[in-house]
């Protein structure tokens with residue numbers, strides 16, 4: 001399983017260190033991905049950031065070689081139907097791993113209906129997409145590839161052949177999967193890479209670790225406002241998301257009484273899931289404008305005000321979300337706090353075979 005690599009059983013091997021030893025990455029001191037991660041053979045993979053272990057599917061164990069292969073595929077627009085998009089195209093560092101658009105535009109310039117979500121800490125989630133319709137990162141990656149995002153569709157077999165015809169890929173697939181690239185192991189490699197997109201290196205994290213000078217007094221007050229306003233009921237824990245679905249009213253049209261997008265209801269057919277979407281993490285939130293599943297709110301200032309007002313009233317709104325009655329200075333402190341969640345590590349692009 002760990003062929004071709006030598007490992008120390010004592011010291012966790014940082015992916016950052018390994019990246020420096022890979023072809024194309026020589027001398028590059030910065031990260032393989034955003035990686036506060038370590039892989040120790042025989043032990044559960046766990047990011048070094050203080051989040052506890054991640055559930056890794058038994059049939060897709062993490063290895064450095066697989067992560068590195070997945071990273072290349074993730075940045076490779078040759079996977080898309082028209083050669084125009086890579087996974088990274090819509091999950092960009094400068095936009096907090098989103099794309100800066102209200103709603104994404106896929107391969108073949110296909111207009112999609114939802115906003116690109118951030119992928120920070122996505123390996124900790126168990127349901128994927130805004131509505132949770134994909135049950136694993138492997139399934140999600142396969143869907144993103146064949147569906148509207150990458151537009152590979154019926155061309156998947158031809159694209160797999162194309163990948164196998166590239167010598168640098170062929171040898172890596174042999175090494176990692178003991179066989180050629182397939183429509184199933186490409187998503188497995190992508191998923192392994194995405195599990196290394198860990199955000200745990202923010203001013204907030206340094207403050208929590210004891211560095212009182214890491215954040216301003218305003219941000220500290222803002223964290224108190226965040227708690228007082230019960231934002232953490234849903235944007236909970238160090239991940240700043242409970243990873244479940246709530247209706248906060250975004251996309252509700254009060255004149256027709258309908259949602260433009262019924263969200264989680266489409267997956268569960270539960271009345272209470274009408275207009276419910278997965279709570280987004282607030283990590284790197286200052287960079288990921290525009291906001292919400294439909295990108296309908298342009299600035300963080302406005303998004304925070306919508307939430308502090310208790311969302312948008314509608315018959316299915318989550319009762320946990322109530323107007324917080326914040327003063328203007330409290331809103332400002334809250335915004336200052338949210339900026340301390342900017343992630344300081346960043347994935348970098350690999351050299352492609």
Ligand code: HEC
Nearest residue numbers: 085087090104105106114115116117128129130144145149
């Ligand atoms: C054209 C832009 C675009 C491209 C290209 C794209 N994505 Fe996305 N991604 C999106 C959008 C939009 C969503 C949300 C869709 C939804 O919820 O229905 C999303 C959702 C996701 C999610 C789920 C996040 C969550 O919170 O559940 C993951 C994981 C992901 N993408 C990974 C990938 C991978 C892997 C690829 C390449 C195979 C890819 N994306 C290519 C736009 C894109």
Ligand code: HEC
Nearest residue numbers: 229231234246250277279280291292293303307308318321
């Ligand atoms: C009942 C659960 C819940 C509570 C409480 C809550 N949120 Fe949210 N928040 C959500 C959900 C769900 C979304 C996504 C809604 C959508 O896109 O339809 C969201 C979206 C956001 C966004 C936009 C994120 C993005 O990536 O687009 C911000 C910013 C935000 N919330 C801040 C706050 C703040 C600040 C508070 C406290 C005043 C708060 N939230 C309270 C569930 C909650």
